[in-house]
Amino acid sequence: MPPTLLGRWTDSSALSIGVLGVGNIGMVHLKSAVAMPDVDVVAAADALPANRDRAERAGVARTYDDYTTLLDAEDLDAAVVALPPFLHADAVERAAEAGVDVFVEKPLARSTDEADEMLETAREAGIAVGVDHTLRYQPDMAGVKADYDDGTVGHVPYASITRLNDHPLGRPPADDAPPEWPLDPDAAGGGSLVELGVHCFDVLEWLFGDLEVRDAAMGQSLNIPAEDAATVLLQAPETGTTITLHCGTYQWEQLPEVNTRLRLEGITGTISNQDHLPENFYASAATSALSNVASRFTGSEPDVFGPTFYLQAHYDALADFCDAVREGETPPVDGADGRRTIELAETAYELAAAAEGDTLEAPEVTL
Template identity: 30%
Template sequence: MLKKVKLGIIGLGYIGQIHFKHSLALPNAEVIAVADISAKALSKARKTGIKHIYTDYESLLQRPDIDAVVIGLPTHLHLQCAEKAAEAHKHIFLEKPIARNVPEARKILTAARKYNVKLMVGYPLRFNDDFKQARKEIQAGFLGDVESAHATYISSGPFFHRAEGYSPVPVPEWWFDESLTGGGVLIDLGSHIINLLRWYFGEVTNIKGYFGHRFNLSFEDSAICIVKFNSGTTAIMNVGWYSQSYTLTLNLLGTVRSATIEHKPGSPILTAIQLLSTGNSKFYKPHMQELQHFLSCIIKDIPPSPSGEDGLKDLEVIEKAYKNQIVLQ
């Protein structure tokens, strides 16, 4: 049995840097190599002691000493990279959304099955302690029957610079090309909420969505969806890219009692203390836990969750919402 999983990190952008940092800290992971097209990102990785640095991920995939890869590339590159990783017999942790559309997602699943590699899609909300506790309470009947759920996830999205240390950096241009992303805020933030609610309430039987275009772009920057689940629960999902104030809340309204969960960044001072003392912050703890789960599944040879099938089902729901648009005059 493996004691450590030897990793290759593909993509060192915003989310890739988070996974890279966590991979270095986890005791059952050993980062063998990284790949990115950014000389600056590769230079930073080299300073951590990583010896094998690549500007193309195909060279990384050829290494026989790598067991698994963490893919944090732009969405339009997921299919090609995941297929090549599976062909190279590497287990795959793939950032959400799994792909731009359902056909691409199905091809990724086909490749993973063909080459018998594990495929996990990154949904950190499932590893947040408060959201996990809410699921336990739902399953135990503590809330009674959950008649309705109201989920809100609002951020600045691609309309505000991302943080890199203490210096803001521009958001990559691909964020503004719908052909590369597969959609707007619904496929970005909405995929998190859909995956979480499916985990709570089962499969979606119907969904309708209203889409806003505050910034007059071809893709939606806000979406309000009504979602029906086979458990009988109805959810209202509100996601948007229009505020510099981060908001992520979930209200569960049951026949016995209700519950409210809020996920928010800590204060800058508290976050700085956490980073200095532990090398991590509470806000990003779920990202570390999801990666730990992926590694454990490889070591124990068990299926990871959320799976590639979960990623596919989330995209199927999103595509249905795009088709079932509500028009308000």
């Protein structure tokens, strides 16, 4: 039987974790870690007092207003880096100085050059680097891979993937100003292609092996510095599959319940992630919440993210990282995987920029 929540918090053999950044995704990682057996979330850091208050209400004993202070003060086994991308490199460097393994929110870095520096720092310090690429952990994507690996549709000459999300400006009307960094390509590393496309690159290489970017186009539906839509044409040489990828952050009135669609067109049939979705993502949320409260008293394993499979994927990704740290193994989604998705994004940006720069010269007319 898994240990009780109190037992996890007080068990000296538990993996001690600090969460660096407890905004939206940071709180997902924090709550995931709190729910895990043999994990002790000892501290969290965030510059915003409201976020620190949320972390304390979630059960974290100590909070800091700066991640460097946390890393200096706490004796950690691992740290979750859920800071804005422009802080990832510094956070990994500080964690390396402390000998702390890191689980980094995507994108790993803002460029391949930055990623190379981070991974070299980690290698020299002997710390593990995991990256939160979660599409491969979703049950619908796992179902697609299982069907594909079984050969149920034979050769797949064509595939398509679309991933959508809310825009940082929020649903219209946008009353509140968003944080500045998501709209700053220098701080975020890019626009929608980095925010959403890197997840797609990861799951596609998980399916088809190394990809080649053949063409790309970037779009802007709003007057902002970075693209809020991207379309990329890819080729998988190992399988002979041509793939179209589209990702976009839009001002949805209501975001589609299923925000990622993957379809494989095989020669004997089609595989779609739609065929592997739960019947209802959220219907049992209230029941699950009540059962989680009861689990604290019975010692059973809490099903914190059962009804919300997007959050369950984050839980599973972090749990796999923690297992790898315990076993002294390379994380299943490691720094090299994170760097690879950035490399593909950079190629797409370069091709899109080159296409925008191409101009047709008017033919010379002689009379």
